[in-house]
Amino acid sequence: MAQKQFSSRTILVITIVIAVLLMVVIWPLSMIGKGSAQSASDADAIYARILPVAKLAYQKPAATAAAGEPRSGEAVYKAVCMACHASGAAGAPKAGDKEAWAPRIATGTDALVASATNGKGAMPPKGGAADLTDDEIKAAVEHLLGLVK
Numbered sequence: 001m002a003q004k005q006f007s008s009r010t011i012l013v014i015t016i017v018i019a020v021l022l023m024v025v026i027w028p029l030s031m032i033g034k035g036s037a038q039s040a041s042d043a044d045a046i047y048a049r050i051l052p053v054a055k056l057a058y059q060k061p062a063a064t065a066a067a068g069e070p071r072s073g074e075a076v077y078k079a080v081c082m083a084c085h086a087s088g089a090a091g092a093p094k095a096g097d098k099e100a101w102a103p104r105i106a107t108g109t110d111a112l113v114a115s116a117t118n119g120k121g122a123m124p125p126k127g128g129a130a131d132l133t134d135d136e137i138k139a140a141v142e143h144l145l146g147l148v149k
């Protein structure tokens, strides 16, 4: 009986030692790893690592940015938006069609940029090109608006 009590206490002590080891040594170590993975520079590093794959997946030949440079409104329009807006496909307001654009222009450029970013009706968000930046979307909208001036 005494022997049994002693051995279960030994097990208890060993368990506590392991638990303390886990808390004092292993847990802080795992926190260090997590902490740095969430830092901005690591996020950038991850982004840089997946960028070649992401670019390949979203590549649209004429609109692909060279070395991450923003594409011009015209380049984005030609590569992405023109598919619908040149012909008026799917009910898109046709580029250069003053009548079609007038009521939309009246809502303000910000509202139009928001529509192009979030999608509207048959238009998917960012015209379907998820890799476009906010600046590129804005430039493309401004290019479209320039065509009806």
Ligand code: HEC
Pocket: 076, 077, 080, 081, 082, 083, 084, 085, 089, 090, 091, 092, 093, 104, 107, 111, 112, 113, 115, 116, 120, 121, 122, 123, 124, 126, 127, 128, 137, 140, 141, 144
């Ligand atoms: C798949 C076809 C398609 C593509 C690609 C597309 N659009 Fe559109 N777009 C539409 C349609 C359809 C509408 C009309 C939506 C409605 O009013 O229901 C529209 C409307 C708009 C409007 C007016 C939104 C409003 O609030 O009235 C803007 C601005 C616009 N598109 C910009 C763009 C830009 C910029 C691009 C390229 C990045 C683009 N579109 C790509 C189909 C498309």
